[in-house]
Amino acid sequence: MKYRTCHLCEAMCGLAIEVQNNEVIGIKGHQEDIYSHGHICPKGIALKDLHNDPNRLKQPIKKTASGWQTISWDEAFSIAEKEFKSIRKKYGNDAIGTYTGNPTVHNTGTAITLYDTINALNTKNRFASHSLDSVPVFLVNQMMFGHAMMAPIPDIDNLDYLLIIGANPMASNGSFMSTPNIREKIKSIQQKGGKVVVIDPRKTETATKASEHYFIHPEKDVLLLLAIINELVLQDGVPTSKALLLSDHFEELKTMVQPYTKEMVAPITGMTVEQITHIVDDLIKHSHSVVYGRLGVNTQSYGTLCQWLITCINVLLGQLDEKGGLLFTLPAIDYVTLMAHESKMFRYSSRVKSYKEIVGEFPTATLADEILTEGKNQIRGFISIAGNPARSAPNSQLVEKALASLDFMLAIDMYINETTQHADLIMPPAVGLETMHYSFVLHMIATRNTTKFSPAPLSISKEQRYDWQIMGELQRRLFTGNILQRIKSNIMSRIHPKTKLDLALKTGPYGVWGGRFLRKDGVSLKRLKKHPEGIELAPLRPVLPKRLFTKNKRIELMPEIFVEEMKKVEQLLTPQSAEQYPLKLIGRRHLRSNNSWMHNLPVLEGGSRRCTMMIHPNDAASHSIEPEEMVEVYSEFGAISIEAEVTTNIIPGTISIPHGWGHYGDGVQMETAKRNAGANINQLMDHNRLDSLSYNMAFNGHPVAIRKIETVQT
Ligand SMILES: Nc1nc2c(c(=O)[nH]1)N[C@H]1C(S)=C(S)[C@@H](COP(=O)(O)OP(=O)(O)OC[C@H]3O[C@@H](n4cnc5c(=O)[nH]c(N)nc54)[C@H](O)[C@@H]3O)O[C@H]1N2
Ligand SMILES: Nc1nc2c(c(=O)[nH]1)N[C@H]1C(S)=C(S)[C@@H](COP(=O)(O)OP(=O)(O)OC[C@H]3O[C@@H](n4cnc5c(=O)[nH]c(N)nc54)[C@H](O)[C@@H]3O)O[C@H]1N2
Ligand code: SF4
């Protein structure tokens, strides 16, 4: 039996994998795993299918007039070197653009190597999936705590009231709250007499398990949050707490929220005054009440404001940096301290739309603009690493048009999918169970401080390369900078990620070389190898003010740019007439799917049709739509055909469609995914619809219209 952490989502479940002759016989949950205790979901089991997927590439391919041709790694690297150097010589460093997708966080070797490789290119045109989900969180952490990665995590094992606004952890397993088996956690809170309450435009899988669920109209949360703060103040619900004493500008916050009474906001949000009163009473009544929000409140027009106000509520409740409230992690690799100098934003702007960079990246929503708009520093060469912007980014037709127009594109990915079909060259990495694993990014946002290393359960063939090897070679060939930097970069690129990992563990807070003394029981890779079930380090415990990164070591409740943005909230108070596109579109996730890329695995195909449009019966009736009929959903940017799923589980005026589908395209070579293609929601999305503070994409609440597809009688 081999043991490995599942890297697919943030839960970090331990897998027990039976392997014979380098083939997977079966995968189940690892019962002794100290974090997941045997929990597993269907995606973890599907890692076997990922390994055996006949459409998975293992050797580089180049595009020729007569189709894709398999080539040697040497030839592939030579082509990449020649093409990128020639583009750089003609147009400059910024003419090479990069996009790094979600799995770069989850694949350990990739995560360790990525930034050295991207830095070697010395281009400002860097894009990542962060600006499709997380930059509001980074921005709020930076402004309030002084560091983008200082994220307070709900102490889910000890709290007694969890208010979830715009997250569906029963499907996603949680984000910025890495913990396995969310169903058990919810049950356990309820069994102890506590409550889990969900506020969501849809009655989700989480809402079904919750103690209470309230429908809300999309993008109106900011009003609710302001009213909650106002009500907390009015009800004397703000105790003098350590967090409050550490915070600046509470008086100003009080004044700011005064106009937002529950009576005023209730009708706009779709909630009643009594419901808001009840929630506030519960927040005050429980001794460990926590508010948690994620994509529903981050990937919308008020993404940063919502994240800010949620954090303020947690401070006012006295729950920040408290057991049973929200705590900051101290993992074995203290990424926050290691990356302190990288936590920077707003240093320079994008060429076409002048969006500011955040942690070194421009918003992915403007990637197509930077490729298609002519001028100095236009992107001509492009490297896509573990991403599928042709399905995950807004206005995806424009993204595809842009990718098709490039002088040269390299994709580091194991599939020929909607994005990589546009590449000239694909370098496929060894993935999944072929790779070793250490969740160093996720330990930073986990609900407990644990540490675990998994060697790769399967070996790779001579023809295969890991991401880190591919990126290392590109780093050496494409480095630009002075001689000293080149030598350093060269050396770094040759060090095995395991060696870097070992060093970071040994010098970290629990390491054998960490602290002031050499610790015999300290953490090292050698010690972790003896504990495939993981090692419990220490419970999350209060760390403030020591770990605050703000210059004055205080928490800022009223960052100026956020207060300035409050002007935009006033627009919500006057009803808008959006008659051309009267419906609001929101997304959803499913346990058996992972963004756009696990749809080629037959084992995950089963169950009900997943790519449907959920619509309330009233809206269906007013459009004469019957259940399971095909409907056209359209916006200013595109149209898709999709099956209607008529249900009272969604608020009237809103429809829900999952993202990551639409596996069509002549060039796509993924048989299973194509057979069950679904529709691509991102064809409908306006790529200018951003949260104006963080430039994160505002997917949720997007205006759309629908019409019945008339069948022609013959
Ligand atoms: N409308 C709408 N759009 C959304 C969202 C939404 O809620 N609604 N969600 C957004 C969110 S939260 C995210 S994170 C983004 C995700 O956006 P992306 O990161 O762009 O897309 P993924 O679907 O995660 O695609 C991952 C790609 O990486 C490849 N891959 C998998 N593992 C590896 C590996 O180990 N190495 C390499 N080199 N490649 C690998 C897969 O084959 C796939 O092509 O989508 C966003 N888009
Ligand atoms: N199975 C599975 N797990 C995943 C993923 C996956 O694709 N599949 N993706 C992973 C990734 S990359 C991420 S970032 C995380 C995301 O994890 P979550 O944040 O839990 O993401 P979602 O499941 O999209 O939940 C968002 C919820 O917000 C609601 N919502 C939409 N608009 C609004 C609004 O305006 N207000 C409110 N209050 N709610 C709204 C939606 O109905 C939905 O229930 O999940 C990760 N885990
Ligand atoms: S919940 Fe997440 S980590 Fe656990 S098995 Fe499923 S995909 Fe893997």
Ligand SMILES: [Mo]
């Ligand atoms: Mo994400």
